[in-house]
Amino acid sequence: MTDAQAPELTGTNPLAPTPEGARTAADVVTPELVAQLTKGVAGSGRTANHTPFTGEKLADLPESTPEDVAGAFERARAAQAVWAQVPVRQRAAVLLRFHDLVLERQAEVLDLIQLETGKARLHAHEEVQAVAVAARHYGRKAPAYLRPKRHTGAVPTLTKVTELRHPRGVVGQIAPWNYPLELSVGDALPAFVAGNAVVMKPDTETCLTALWARDLLIEAGLPAEVFQVVLGDGPVVGPEVVRHADYVSFTGSTRTGREVAQGAAARLVGVSLELGGKNAMLVLEDADIEKAAAGAVRACFSSAGQLCISIERLYVHASVADAFLERFAARTRAMRLGTSLSYGADMGSLVGERQLATVTAHVADAVERGAKLVAGGVARPDIGPYFYEPTILDGVVAPMTVCAEETFGPVVSVYRFTTEDEAVEHANSTPYGLNSSVWTKDARRGRDVAARLRTGTVNINEGYAPAYGSVQSPMGGMKDSGLGRRHGSEGILKYTEAQTVAHQRLLPMAPSLGMDDEKYAAFMSRSLRLMKSLRFR
Template sequence: MTDTQAPAHATGPTSPSASTPVSPSATVFGPGPANPVAPAPAGARTAADVVTPEVVARLVRGVVGSGRTANRAPFTGERLAELPESAPEDVAEAFARARAAQTAWAAVPVRRRAAVLLRFHDLLLERQAEVLDLVQLETGKARLHAHEEVQAVAIAARHYGVRAAPYLNPRRRGGAVPLLTKVTELRQPRGVVGHIAPWNYPLELSVGDALPAFAAGNAVVMKPDTQTALTALWARELLVEAGLPAGVFQVVLGDGPVVGPEVVRHADYVSFTGSTRTGREVARGAAARLVGVSLELGGKNPMLVLRDADVEKAAAGAVRACFSSAGQLCISVERLYLHESVADAFLERFVARTRAVRLGAFLAYGADMGSLVGVRQLEAVTRHVEEAVAKGARLLAGGVPRPDVGPLFHEPTVLEGVDASMAVCTEETFGPVVSVYRFTDEDEVIERANDTAYGLNASVWTRDGRRGLAVAARLRAGTVNVNEGYGAAYGSVQAPMGGMKDSGLGRRHGSEGILKYTEAQTVARQRVMPLAPSFGMDDEKYAAFMSRSLRLMKALRLR
């Protein structure tokens, strides 16, 4: 993701949803009509209904901070909540509190720790309306896209609630000498994890990543982005209600360049999601202290539509892949590669669907896309689009901000004729913008898809499952989805998820997603005879005996 506010929403005529099939015959390439605005349902809640002084006062009790800061609602640009701000000494205090609580938490049997995650799972689904409101208010995203976060966190909570014990239980390993050397692999918690979370997916990328750390017996000091702090604090409150000791989960807030390095300076392990540039700084800070780190960073994710793809399904999938959360998703698609034989048919459908995307700024279902989160994001999107058009790229859809809907809205945008001289070609936009490229040769398009510093996610569309798998295996991306944009791989939490190349280090999900929060400890017990000359053997006889034993173990295929 990249580094890093509105009059009340307007309403307009009802239009087909982006998920509704749209007749391609109605599509004419070139700038088209403005995206429609979804009408707000009667009785929809407002920020004043949700973020009351009582709610804010209750949630911010979880912050260690003596200063003051605030966040704003992207839908309106108005101040949302006044929040505590943490100074370096507050970060040190948060880590001291976490360390004091972690020892007792680590002594709790793993199945009891995991049971907290399962109770949290149930509470999250029961009370999801509360956090959906907060996610929308703090990010500006459409409610359906906010619900993606609820789904992702619930899936992770269930997975680690069920699988934490099998992942963490002691394991017997083969010893140096069969029968005589008994070996057990133990998993010890790292201690206090420093977790730096971004603003774009404030539920999933805050508490979702912390759940396996808690299950492994760690405490966590989290620095969520101030813009989306209420969502993270709500999740903390729910975890405490589910049985997590409050001291085990500390929260600090403040500017990244001030608070972030302090988190890295005190942590026993660092988990970070954000830009590649900042990720390098985090990695350097962790390396200086010889502590581990996991990083999920930027992406310039490609989608390949092969000659045998179902273009109707591919076009619908591309709308989801490119414009979910207004493109502010590390694994969203920003490059579309279309086989020449299906490119026109695909674009007719995709452009029509893109122009039908309904914008909305209300706390309810019904809008297809929401707002960007901040002024810097809107400026970056506008800059990329305007520069590309000035250099000769063609607008097939969108291309303009929509201040009539809200101060940070921008239409979903499709560009063709993009070349390497344009920033949108190689830089991560992190907004609702996708560029289109045509190809004729499969080997060539794989090379073009891989021709980037990033390697986070990719998508392949084909009717041939074997072909899809073969192409996927040649793409240098941590996850590849066949006939889906990003959700199939990300939602499959038994499998690891993360980036190659400049897109990161380490993985979330699966065994890797929890074992990274532990230190492996090997305990070996030797019986009967030592691994040294004994029973009257001299050194030469011992060496000969061991040589014969090693040959025998190979012959018996002992591991």
């Protein structure tokens, strides 16, 4: 969208401000709120965070030292021993109360998410939805996931086996800036209901949102000491979290994820990682082009593309490529950018200077090497310091940087294909494997194509929301996009240690009843053949 095509500006906002939208950062982030949210956060130093909308400081914050991190783990460990003894249904009830509080007081956190990330309000609401769904799911299903399970023993009727699930202890969580509610407390909820404590290091620039969620969980009944928060520079505080944790949960870049994994491996503690992506959307020749174009806007530009499961590569069948691109570009050029703390903007800001520099460099490199700008490609400092127009590139080829590297911004490249095999091959030709999307009117064909894509989630006729929102099913990445899964049984059982308790009754697992070794071996061989014929598992 060029300046001539941009909506008429009202002040620094292309949307007409509403009474709700007229609120300022100072109206929302008051000294009293900051004091309440940071209560209990240990830190002998001082740091600050800022809003991307204007670049101004939001709050002064405590900064944790390595000693502060060690102290947080010590307090969490003591509290966890008591919390683990609380019956699981009582722990689950905390999540259900939290669910209600989040929905009742969502206006508070929507303001914080917007101010800290710069995203549009509707995109901030995606986080509210995701956290509420996760709280409801684990609030209802945790007792079933965690209950003791009976298994067939080594010798049926003689061996009684029970599988128990114990909390790991204190989970160290390192959360990113881009989804400060969902990727902080959303990942912590199953850890809590499984009986763990959590020491979380949110990104300092978006920590008020995570601290708000902690405050609400305590109001819902979570013991305060069970949820510790430490703040500070990632390279300083992050390794300290890994050094003390009984299990590590990390969401962020693949580069940092490798370092976290190495730190956890050195201590022989478990780790789950959700990392980068270069996600592809396939528009087959029988797709509904209008719906696909509208879906592509959501898939590519939600949260200004700063979403690990958003689409950065569009593969469109050659027979419909021109028609699709015309509709997609028109919708993209019509998007409204804004800073208002109200609904109405289609896209918000990038989070900061580093993201703006990356986006700018990727687009400039592609254009210099011959790619065509179909839409966007322009920064918008008239709206805010880190705004960048949603951008579509055509004619992208290697070795353009945007072809293979994750941009993590509102930039998508369009490619044409002629056969389904070609589309699948190109979509899979990346070290990443987080999310993908397939558009077709043929449901069976969509499922068949989806099964060939090497990504942890695939969405048919939508970009990312259906798979992510289906919390009974696992969500995570293949290849360089991570280890482990969130959601479903895997999302809670990863925070537990499995214990097998086997009770041998009547006869020992050894020669008995007058049998010598040879007779015992023959008896066991006959028994094994019989168990197979009786279809024991």
